[in-house]
Amino acid sequence: MINLIYLTVLLPLIGFLFNGLFGSKIKNEKVIGIIGSSTVGIAFLVTLLAFLETLNLPVENRSNTVELFTWLNVAGLNIKFAYLVDQLSLTMSLIVTGVGFLIHVYSIGYMHGDKGFWRFFSYLNLFIFAMMNLVLGDNFVVLFLGWEGVGLCSYLLIGFWYDRKFEKGTVPEAAKKAFVVNRIGDFGFLLGMFLIYYTFDSLNFSEVFNKAASFPVSEATFGMIAIFLFIGATGKSAQIPLFVWLPDAMAGPTPVSALIHAATMVTAGVYMVSRAAIIFVSAPTVMMVVAVIGLLTALMAATIGLVQNDIKKVLAYSTVSQLGYMFLAAGVGAFSASIFHVMTHAFFKALLFLGAGSVIHGMHNEQNIQRYGGLKKYMPRTYATFFVATLAITGIPGLSGFFSKDEILWYSYANGGFIFWFIGVLTAMMTAFYMFRLLSLTFYGKERFDHHHVHPHESSSVMTVPLIILAVLSVIGGYIGIPEVFSGEHGNQFHNWLEPVYAPAIAKLKTFGSHTHLEEILLMVVSVALALSAIHFAIKVYTKKPSIAENIAGRFKSIYNLLLNKYFVDEIYEAAIIQPIQKGSEKVLWKFTDNIIIDGAVNGVAKLIDTGSGFIRKIQNGVAQFYALIMMVGIAVVLLWVILTL
């Protein structure tokens, strides 16, 4: 099955082409939905079989390459269309196809009756195609193909309802923003690739990484490469300073938010950083930058999440925050922990989004959580699964989120220091708070919606079954990565599985702190206790005494406004970057430089000749006598000259 891995890429492509070309004529939602989902489902099975096959191979043979054809062959550059099947790419592929499949199925119910049903499924398939290229690519260029491809799909899917309004602007504006911000990241990624090619003379993963481990390359060069790649990652994974597109991406249909903007695409940056672990590890300063950016993003997004009122916005900022966690993990050298969090996050965040979708669906497209309340009894299954996911993300022991989040916190303490751990825990507390705020406002307390117009109802089983499966995964998903503290001599299974991929990087990482198990357990207890207290507070405030929240908001008005308006980052970018560029281009470059200076010079020369000729033309007045006079004068002058020179 490893050799057939290209099927996982090919099938979604076929699905895309089929639905894209014939979807508008088929019109039957079932056919379209089944084709769209089954291609991904089969891709999942293929990946699963490839995974099992790899699992049976001895550890040293677990990395295999499947070559398809030569893509680019110019001078020293030889880029093959090839897929790398190793522990890391298989893990990612399983997440992408597995969660992807569930979301496809869910979409059949969610998008029911939409005019663009076929379009939606063809885009989703195209996305899976691109994402699989991203995670399976054997070199940076195929990865980049997927990288840009998912960006495109994200653009198309955010803009899916292209004639709707979104917040202050329109849906297409949000889509364009996502694409353009991503492109800024891609710009960095491109430069990173060029620098890699310049330094290592190859873009193939295995070659580059082998050379990176052994070549005498300066730390500065590594640092440049790493920082460029990281710029790419900040774009795709919505980190400071390029995170602004993700909240706006919520303009897309909810399954899209679940699939692309929570579970898969946004983790591409994390995947890329951990894929290129060896390069990052070789540049300790950049590692620090990655960790700090991750930490700051986590904290900042969590603070914004505290006050948002749109159910999807809260989840979006939560995603940004969790992505920050992943980068924090990568930054402190815990690459397998970051991928572990990618996985568990994919489960519970996809579940949260799909649950939110189910709520929005049931509430007739209302997204403001202030107008929900007491939905528990109307949507029991949605509530139950949503509750599980909320527990998972807050890191309640026993659920998947606990294992991954705690591992990250532990590594940030061990390799980063107390301050890293402290901010991490603070963020976790906020996460617990805003998630339970969301839960309480949505499912508990008074019913604040308009009963005449809104009739909440549970979604159909095509939507709830994926929720249940994801809920199960959110619970048990963590048990493959039980930390060493608990599992004893077997160690962390997930870590052991991925370890060969990171071995060269880990070997290069010097500062792995050694701390006792006691410390680890102590920190764990502290963080869980803090999270629990935050949960307690949130439930108390938002179900029993909403007045407390208003009081606090009233007392810290300026801070509240700052958070509600997302630190005015969008406005600052608009005023500092977008407007100057646009106005400058229009006023200075086009209307002044082009039309006045350059064209002025060109037309000026023409004008000069024109006026000059105008003067000379006057001599030609058409009166024969005048011509004769000129002739006489001429003769006289010539004669005079002849006489004088004789």
Added chain:
Amino acid sequence: MEQNLLLTYLLFTPIVGSVLVLFFKKEQIKIVRWFGLFISLVAFIISLLVYFNFDSTKSEFQFIHQVIWISSLNVSYNVGVDGISLLLVLLTTFLTPLTFLSTWNSIEKNIKMFTFSMLFLEAGMLGVFISLDIFLFYIFWEAMLIPMYFIIGIWGGEKRIYASIKFFIYTMVGSLLMLVAIIWLAVYASDITGKFTTNLLELYKVGPTIPHQIQEWMFGAFFLSFAIKVPLFPLHTWLPDAHVEAPTAGSVILAGVLLKMGTYGILRYCLPLFPQSAINFAPLISVLAIIGIIYGALVSMVQTDMKKLVAYSSVSHLGFVVLGTFAMTVEAVQGAVIQMINHGLSTGALFLLVGMIYERTHRRDIAYYGGIARIVPLYSVALMIASLSSVGLPGLNGFIGEFLILLGTFKSPVLNSWWYTAFAATGVIFAAVYLLWMYQRVVFGEVKNPELQKQLTDLTTREYIVLIPIFIFIVWIGIYPGTFLDLTDLSTKSILQQVSTFTFDLFK
């Protein structure tokens, strides 16, 4: 020497065709249209024959046909192709029938003259690409101005006279300088070899031996002429006017092929004839090219007229080509060549699409449109593909060219600084901005003008026939560029070989 007449057939097909068109009656519109299409298709088939018989394992010129023309001056009719010119010949013969199809209904005035001009233009362009005699080259270079002048001037928009004269004079200024340089070069050759010659292959040996200071002037004269045609910033202002005023067919040919004559000229004449000066000027020209990339993109962004937007985007894209050429690494030059083809395809497609919608509404201002996705979904898809190809999305053609150019520029020993790449790569961001913004304003949103509902109809079969071949190549180059890159591989290397042989000492 063994003669191969295939290229001569190719060149004379449109010439003979254009003369024959004149024998039709003015009223026989249909027959004239079909005849024009037929001739251009014949030319395409002949060029395919050339392609299939071309041996890409040889770096020298092939299908050479040489006949003495003016024996006292040693000027000969001398044609031949290498990989680079073959690719451009194919682009020319591929686009010409499509432009005929695209104007099937939109050109009504004096169709006979139009067909004549288009065929004559095709002959001129083919001649430029296949000439191996610098005198012959100059004749074609100038000859092709005339039909273009008429195409803009007769079948153009409101300000067509201004645009056509601007186009003509701008180009003329450059070419006159080139003529002086050509004569000087031939005279110099006769001083050195004792024989007055305009044969390009012989001049290749002579050019690099010109003393430095004079060589720089010669380079400048040639380069100015080509730079105007490209157009390189700040010599670009004829382009928006010409594009906006030209009819769709004119814009397509102008963007698709005519601009490539400039970049082709740089590659064929400037680099191998004056390698030392080319290297001396490379940083300066690259800076101009990069300014062009960013400037074109930024100005394109704020345009209100769709055609002008696409026109300025050409300035940006062609900047990439010039940058790649002067980076003088195999990757970059290969990328530049493939980017010439890409630009021909994607910008050609964009102009065709804008033309199609213009045919229906007679409006080009972006503000007039909005929400047409609902009315013309297939058109919207086509516009999306063309835009993405222009944006440089991996998997489509634009990416291959830009990627190779930037990669090659990065490791270029001539430029020797990665700042060039860093600045040029910002063009990648801006391309996304201006095209997607335009797309968003035209296609997305709610239907803005109720009139659009009445005016717009989706793509017709004829329009499909025009667009689908282009899209096939857009995807083909994106997925499997080997077909095209292999063709130009040896030709590129031999040009760079020529440069590095004579500039070996500069690299120490």
Added chain:
Amino acid sequence: MSSIPIEYFLILSAFMFVVGVAGVLIRRNAIVVFMCIELMLNSANLSLVAFSSYLGNPIGQIFVFFVMTVAAAEAAVGLAIIIAVFRNKLTVNIDEINIFKW
């Protein structure tokens, strides 16, 4: 035989020629201009005859006949043109006849 020195003839001829030139350049009536042209021709004739007798060479006098023939033909064509112009423009005032430009 004491004869009149040639200088006398030449001065007279030059004088007549200058009068003719001045007339052509200054006068506005086409007929007068025309007559001035005749005057210039005759001044040339006078010089030719003077030189002919001075040098004893008859060629100069033969030339004079040619000039007179041409002058007659020219008078015929010229007057015809003037009449034609007069019919069109109703004037023979030559600064009003400025048709020598595009």
